[in-house]
Amino acid sequence: MASMRSKRSIFLAGGLVGVLLLACVCCAGPEVTSANFARLKDYLQQHPDADIDKDGVLTLTEARRHIQKAGQQERRRKNPLSFAKGSGLRIVMTGHSWVAPAVGTLPKIAAAAGLDGHHQRPHLSGGGSGSANSIWLAEHGKYPGKMLKDILLPAIATGKWDVMTWGLYYNDWPEHYARWIDVCLQANPDMIFYIQDGWPRTPGSGSEYDFKLEDFLAGQKKINVSCKGLLTALNKKYPGKVRLIPVGDSLCELLKLYYANDLPGIEGLSKHLCGKEHTIWRDGGHIGKYMNWWEGYVYYATLYKKSPALIEAEFEVSRYNAELDKRMRQCAWKAVVNNPHTGITDKNENGIADEIEETPRKDSRSSTAGDIACGAT
Numbered sequence: 001m002a003s004m005r006s007k008r009s010i011f012l013a014g015g016l017v018g019v020l021l022l023a024c025v026c027c028a029g030p031e032v033t034s035a036n037f038a039r040l041k042d043y044l045q046q047h048p049d050a051d052i053d054k055d056g057v058l059t060l061t062e063a064r065r066h067i068q069k070a071g072q073q074e075r076r077r078k079n080p081l082s083f084a085k086g087s088g089l090r091i092v093m094t095g096h097s098w099v100a101p102a103v104g105t106l107p108k109i110a111a112a113a114g115l116d117g118h119h120q121r122p123h124l125s126g127g128g129s130g131s132a133n134s135i136w137l138a139e140h141g142k143y144p145g146k147m148l149k150d151i152l153l154p155a156i157a158t159g160k161w162d163v164m165t166w167g168l169y170y171n172d173w174p175e176h177y178a179r180w181i182d183v184c185l186q187a188n189p190d191m192i193f194y195i196q197d198g199w200p201r202t203p204g205s206g207s208e209y210d211f212k213l214e215d216f217l218a219g220q221k222k223i224n225v226s227c228k229g230l231l232t233a234l235n236k237k238y239p240g241k242v243r244l245i246p247v248g249d250s251l252c253e254l255l256k257l258y259y260a261n262d263l264p265g266i267e268g269l270s271k272h273l274c275g276k277e278h279t280i281w282r283d284g285g286h287i288g289k290y291m292n293w294w295e296g297y298v299y300y301a302t303l304y305k306k307s308p309a310l311i312e313a314e315f316e317v318s319r320y321n322a323e324l325d326k327r328m329r330q331c332a333w334k335a336v337v338n339n340p341h342t343g344i345t346d347k348n349e350n351g352i353a354d355e356i357e358e359t360p361r362k363d364s365r366s367s368t369a370g371d372i373a374c375g376a377t
């Protein structure tokens, strides 16, 4: 109950500051303080510690700082800065709306795989505000129009995180990733880094029948060229440290099946074009219903170096269509083992990355992994 009151207080205070900021922008009058604004006066009475210089007057700057601090404390109470090492990975994550689906499903997939101690600490934000550069600025209170939001940096400083991930975005250059990497490696030299790439999208309008598989594959080819340049530059500076989460290649594997009429349960390319519910995309860019599981599988396959086809568990998507789920898992692993920037191979095709097998055996093919030809070619 006390927590609810506290959250409500923070919420109301946040609204209060928003109103005040607007007032300050609109009016070139005297400084707004508790001496001339009743709501600030009320806030000071409720939170006497907000008066930083103890002069008995609460300024707008003091109120903002107090609200920021209360927000940080609330976030840290809910999300500890560090965890003991288990069999799972401890992952700090940035990204945007194309990253968010996997952030939601990966913990459930990891738990179903029997991993304990899988922890995620995401700092996501929509569109360009979710880029590696933007999240860095937000964590330092330098993102235009946004309050300081230091979610990841205090956690990274504990040195108890294993992996950091980002979602590829326009105008993120190697130096934008490098400053994150430097901070991470200083705290934990064993950390490994992953960039989730993008995928091709449909035009905003038109008929689905106008789009050809070759067009999507050509779009992905361009994305792969960009990724190659980025990863090459970063691995030159941090040898073997920066890898790819190849969602783009994997989505193309799903598209190949779709165009081969072998993607059960998927009714169309994009909901905004065909009006159907179960589609690859919902608006031509963001992925459709249940595709969040597919993206989580790609993350799992890359980070844990195992095929999600080896997990004996049902999820929401498998209950919708078990065959679709099976193909999603296969397409995740296929892209991961075939993309050179993941660092993963599976020569004996048993669904376990060769690098984590103690004694990889040739020709010991698993019955559960690799038994679907994922893709038309």
Ligand SMILES: [Ca+2]
Pocket (backbone or CB within 6 Å): 051, 052, 053, 054, 055, 056, 057, 058, 059, 062
């Ligand atoms: Ca004061």
Ligand SMILES: [Ca+2]
Pocket (backbone or CB within 6 Å): 345, 346, 347, 348, 349, 350, 351, 352, 353, 354, 357, 360
């Ligand atoms: Ca293997």
